[in-house]
Amino acid sequence: MKLRDIINTDKITLSFEVFPPKSDTDYHAVEEAACNVAALNPSYMSVTYGAGGSTRGNTVKIAAKLQQSNGVTSLAHLTCVGASKASIHTALDDMKEAGIENVLALRGDIPKDYDGEIFTDYKHASDLVADIKDYGDFCVGGACYPEGHPDAATKKEDILNLKTKVDAGCEFLTTQMFFDNNIYYNFLYRIREAGITVPVIPGIMPITRATQVKNAVKLSGCNVPERFRNIVDRFGGNPDAMKQAGIIYATDQIIDLIANGVKNIHVYSMNKPDIAEGIQKNLSEILKLSI
Ligand code: FAD
Numbered sequence: 001m002k003l004r005d006i007i008n009t010d011k012i013t014l015s016f017e018v019f020p021p022k023s024d025t026d027y028h029a030v031e032e033a034a035c036n037v038a039a040l041n042p043s044y045m046s047v048t049y050g051a052g053g054s055t056r057g058n059t060v061k062i063a064a065k066l067q068q069s070n071g072v073t074s075l076a077h078l079t080c081v082g083a084s085k086a087s088i089h090t091a092l093d094d095m096k097e098a099g100i101e102n103v104l105a106l107r108g109d110i111p112k113d114y115d116g117e118i119f120t121d122y123k124h125a126s127d128l129v130a131d132i133k134d135y136g137d138f139c140v141g142g143a144c145y146p147e148g149h150p151d152a153a154t155k156k157e158d159i160l161n162l163k164t165k166v167d168a169g170c171e172f173l174t175t176q177m178f179f180d181n182n183i184y185y186n187f188l189y190r191i192r193e194a195g196i197t198v199p200v201i202p203g204i205m206p207i208t209r210a211t212q213v214k215n216a217v218k219l220s221g222c223n224v225p226e227r228f229r230n231i232v233d234r235f236g237g238n239p240d241a242m243k244q245a246g247i248i249y250a251t252d253q254i255i256d257l258i259a260n261g262v263k264n265i266h267v268y269s270m271n272k273p274d275i276a277e278g279i280q281k282n283l284s285e286i287l288k289l290s291i
Contacts (some may be wrong), residue, residue, distance in 0.1 A: 001073045001138040003102040004171050007199050010290040012253075013043035013264045015075075015201075015284065016276045017151055020058035027058065034062050036273035038070035040280055044102070046266070049077040051109060052238075056091060064098035076100050078132075079108030080122035085131065088122075092135055102139045104174065105129045109186065110151075126165040133169035142170040144200065146178050146187035150221050160193050165194050173198060174266050177205035177216060179249075180225045183255050204253055205268040206275050208222035209243055210236030247278040254283060263291045 007013055016037050021030040038045060047063040049055060063074035075154065076095055080088060107125040121126050125142055133138050142165050145158060152158035166173070173196075178184055184202050191200065207213055210232050217224060231249060235241040254265050269276035280287070 001101065002148065003044060003073065003075055006073060007172060007201065007264045011043075011263070012258060012289055014280060014287055015046065015264075015266045016040070016042045016043045016269045017046045017048065017266065018062065018271050019053040020050070020062045022050060024058075025125060027061075030058075030271060031062060033064060033271040033273060034066060035070055035137075037269065037271070037276045038066045038072045040276055041070075041275070042072060042276070042280070043264075044073040044075055047077060047105070048106060049108075050077050051079070052082055052111065053079065053087070053091075057094075060091070060094050060098050060100065063095075063100050067099055069278065073102065074100060075102040075104055077104045077106060077127070080125070080128040081108035081110060082120060082185075085121040088128065088131065089135060092132065094214065095138075096136060098115055101137070102141070104141045104143070105130055105132055105170070106143055124161070124165070126161070126168040129165055129170050129196050130168040131138070136144075139171055140169055141172040141174060143176065144173040144191075145176045145220075146183045147176070147220075147222055155190075159191055159196075162191065163196055165185040166198055171189065171198055172201060172264075174201045175203045176222065177203050177268060178222055179205075179207075179228050179253070180223060180241050181253055181260075183223065184257070185260070188205045192218055196261065199264055201264045201266045201267055202257055202262060203266045204250050204257075205274070206246045206250035207232070208243040208272075208275055210242060243275070243278075247275060247282070251279055251282040254279070255286065258286060258289075261291065 018034040019025045063076040066072045066074045105128040148155040235245045
């Protein structure tokens with residue numbers, strides 16, 4: 001099923017993200033965790049792509065498994081940094097063969113040892129979006145950054161580049177994590193003003209371990225509000241209490257988003273079925289509602 005047919009209805013959607021194993025030795029444990037998340041029957045699930053294509057085969061394998069065994073539509077991530085057109089087309093052929101119809105088209109992070117040759121056939125995610133749309137019958141999405149992408153000189157420039165990506169054929173956007181919903185609302189206002197009209201799915205990251213905060217900030221450069229810092233200060237030393245507080249904080253963000261008319265929510269619950277389940281249970285009545 002195409003993602004556009006899931007997200008463009010009046011139903012509230014809740015989706016979860018998983019990451020594939022880096023090595024084949026971990027494959028079965030990761031597959032089991034991903035299937036346990038899928039057993040919650042989310043609206044769809046996304047499967048990340050290891051930097052530089054390091055998980056390529058496993059991304060497709062897990063995404064296909066979720067569809068075949070659990071009947072959950074999957075969205076496979078694909079990055080193009082350092083990739084040739086031929087290798088991207090092979091990846092798309094593999095997806096097609098596995099019944100995957102949805103791709104999140106990404107540039108990927110530029111490796112630290114960048115030697116100037118990293119941009120091969122694609123420079124930006126917009127080039128990949130255009131190529132995928134040209135190549136096959138896929139529903140294509142992209143990433144966006146409510147606090148601005150770290151490489152962008154200004155937020156204004158980032159939004160202009162985002163418009164290029166959407167004009168290239170991107171049918172929806174998923175946001176980088178944020179911990180203050182006002183940042184999302186403000187971003188939405190600015191991109192709508194810039195003429196970007198596709199659904200912008202907020203990506204919510206439940207922080208359930210104190211150590212995750214540092215990584216999240218390092219990875220995304222996102223702002224951590226004082227209210228959240230206080231939670232980590234108070235509960236960070238107690239894993240069970242921190243987990244509970246993290247699930248509730250994420251739930252609270254989601255409830256506020258839905259109360260403000262947002263209807264598609266994506267949760268970076270990664271390979272943690274208990275966290276995905278905790279959030280889903282907290283929203284059990286709300287998820288029955290339509291907009
Ligand atoms: P782009 O859209 O190409 O943007 C990157 C930068 O280039 C921005 O600063 C933008 O303003 C600029 N730019 C874009 N187009 C132009 C243009 N035409 N001219 C000039 N400048 C331009 N990484 C992974 O490795 N695997 C994953 O599975 C993965 N999943 C992700 C999922 C989400 C929802 C998000 C938000 C990020 C994900 N990432 C993933 C990280 C992502 O690959 C990095 O953030 C990467 O640095 C940028 O990718 P992009 O697709 O947003 O790039």
